[in-house]
Amino acid sequence: MSAHIAIDAMSGDFGPHLLIPACLAALAEDSSLTLTLVGDASLLSDLLTQHSGWDRARLHVEHASEVISMAEKPSSALRGKPDSSMRIALELLRDQRVQGCVSAGNTGALMALARFTLKTLPGVDRPAMMTAIPTQQDECHLLDLGANVDCSAEHLYQFAVMGSLAAASMGVANPRVALLNIGSEAIKGNQQVKFAASLLEQAEHLNYIGFIEGDAVFRGEADVVVCDGFVGNVLLKSSEGLAQLITERIRRVFQESLTGRLVGGIALPLLKRLQDELSPATHNGASFLGLPGVVIKSHGSADQQAFLSAIRRAKQAVAENLPQKLHGHLGDLLL
């Protein structure tokens, strides 16, 4: 299935120098894909001349004169920069000139601009960022990941509904939905979580299974895990940090002892496979749920491989027609 995706080409910690090779790799692996790079047209064209072998019919450049920095306030991104690459990319999506949009930029600004440009789906107060993380069973869809720092119980409820529909659209039958908490007993947690639990217990169309703790998330005890964006972001990033720590230590274990060195030559490739499976690069690309179009947030620090994963995720979301599915079912489920 063909897809046309807009890329916020000025975004991320490394900007177009890193994103362009990732885009060319995405085009090379899928002949039905078309990309529009949004950003400083002369810079982008210059950079593109350094590469060869790409198909001009499937790679366009759309000029945008401004760039939103990582440290910029959402309010200033919204009001002060009408011609930012992020905003123009979202406007291409709004005007249906593309079917999806990928940015590695400032999360808060992307959230504010996406809400302003695209509006949220009916009944949704705030879009939420969701991604899949590996578990002992399979994977788990976690939301929100940082778009919403403070969440009311109603927001958490809406995230649960959107997450459940999104997981179902990805093939999970009757997704088990849980609220992340610091204990499984009903008395645990803050007010928002306790009240969200009481709302979810009454939601007949949801397979709400109750509270879940951090360790049970990775044991795979739920298919959808709901939390506020502060907590979700900490969970996601600390997991990445720990996975790095563990692979680093494994390498050291094999280097330190003689037996380790002898065995390491054979064992390390096996562990490399594991590392790839758990790597943030493989899982990069969080979906904004609750918007009428496909918006994917890549890690700011994404490398080429990781940004390629984010583009793939955008293609997948376009193919699944996720926004349309959410739009069709949210009405039955929201309060």
Place this chain on the structure above:
Amino acid sequence: MSAHIAIDAMSGDFGPHLLIPACLAALAEDSSLTLTLVGDASLLSDLLTQHSGWDRARLHVEHASEVISMAEKPSSALRGKPDSSMRIALELLRDQRVQGCVSAGNTGALMALARFTLKTLPGVDRPAMMTAIPTQQDECHLLDLGANVDCSAEHLYQFAVMGSLAAASMGVANPRVALLNIGSEAIKGNQQVKFAASLLEQAEHLNYIGFIEGDAVFRGEADVVVCDGFVGNVLLKSSEGLAQLITERIRRVFQESLTGRLVGGIALPLLKRLQDELSPATHNGASFLGLPGVVIKSHGSADQQAFLSAIRRAKQAVAENLPQKLHGHLGDLLL
């Protein structure tokens, strides 16, 4: 150095059946240790008769007729159960009949009873739970871990001061103190975190280094990481879950392929060492800071080895005389 520790012997998911063998192991490995088991005296005495070889002079039983359950509200633990094992253990500490107290019980109840029984140190509004987690550098002291679900900026500031003093008393020179956040830029985070940052920037006696993200925690970019108890608990527990997931996957990688099976016999013992190093059992035992005595919280689900670690941590805190050190220095640092 000798130590006398009270054990809330009715606590934890498995109660005295699991805790008693851990206590006997602690006594066996340290002839200067004395323990007082607090709980149902006839049950405890019965269980003790099933074991032999322990020194009656170093193991006492103190009767308490009530038990606080994991699902009990702190308020009911405080008002409804004057003779709980947890409370009696804390009263032994208050009355200086022991030098420390270990419980694997309900965190909220332990927090409420400790504050009520022992009172907090001058200038401290709320005690905080701290533990050390492994990093790529060495280790990092993380607080709060779940005793305080909602925290004001002032609470986070106090946690930073206590965490810094505690890390210093454990031998960390000029500890680097950071606030856990979802971005390193000043605009990121919720109101409490931003305001806490402004307080910490003005604290001259603290080596405050700014915001830290979840991945940087495990890279070892700070010695003390401060957050509210909800976030800290999620970080700690999800890390445990992920570490389990990774070791499980490693085992599977070695079992699946023929090369893997051949190599695994040699590689797995090396990985076992790593697993032990990262295991929650090795790191079990969180210190309550801000109280005039040593109170250690063990995981409710601690196994025998993990509960033994918690007892060792209590001995170490007694040896370091941590509460006294905090008492002596807090005055200079708190607002």
